[in-house]
Amino acid sequence: MSAVALDRSSPTRPRWWRNTRAHLLFERNVMVYRRTWLTIISGFFEPILYLFSLGVGLGHFVGHVHGVSYASYIAPALLASSAMNGAVYDGMTNVFWKLRYGKVYDAMLSTPVSPTDVALGETAWAQFRGLLYATGFVITIAALGLIHSWWGLLTLPAAMVVGFGFAGIAIGASTFLRSWQDFDTVQLVQLPMFLFSATFYPLSVYPVAIQWFVRFSPLYHAIVLIRSLTLGTVGPALLVHAAYLILLGILGMWVARRRMAGLLLS
DSSP: OHHHHOOOOOTTSOHHHHTSSHHHHHHHHHHHHTSOHHHHHHTTHHHHHHIIIIIIIIHHHHOEETTEEHHHHHHHHHHHHHHHHHHHIIIIIIHHHHHHTSOHHHHHTTTTOOHHHHHHHHHHHHHHHHHHHHHHHHHHHHHTTOOOSGGGGGHHHHHHHHHHHHHHHHHHHHTTOOSGGGHHHHHHHHHHHHHSSSSSSOGGGSOHHHHHHHTTOHHHHHHHHHHHHHHTOOOTHHHHHHHHHHHHHHHHHHHHHHHHHHHHHO
16 A cells, blocks of 8 residues: 555656656556466466467468468457457456455545546556556567558557557446456457457458447457558558547546446545
């Protein structure tokens, strides 16, 4: 609790960040995971396994998709999924435990920390975790020669946008979970979204009716954003995809702030 009790604001932080106590939540998470860093690193390997098993293995039989190898086609999608997984896992599982079982936020809100600080701090940490996964994956696909454009230098900033969007969604959704059994519903949403957001196949292979559902998927927008950067097919439409994710992140934080205030301060 020392990270919550002490306000170590630094002039190097952005003003909007220094004007909140959200950084105390971030610092607390850093101290907690300092001794359990393997928990974070373990999430990096799942997309790597998909890349080698499907992109390299199955890709030998698939050939080229949109003029690039199958591995090059699915690598940015797995990068977006990696950023999503890091943000969602931390934003839902850890926040849910702190809220419902650990009662961590009850103790925090007895200090000057507010529900807004909690929502901002936890979103920033979940976004950071997603960025860690994405960074390792970017290094891997760059070493394999799967980035085909200098626009690929922007994949990490794009991964931050993806992480922010999913972190906000996850933290907002975590306030509605009542028990660990509710995570089955989360998987029921997350797994189909991973499989059917143009992750492994172009959107054009789906029936027109399904294409419209796919276009509303946050992961679809994340994949199009990062895939366009790695393949160099950049256009103004990318700003729409980025704005969609940013708006979802902001909406999720707003929901989390309102819900936490109602659950903990009432």
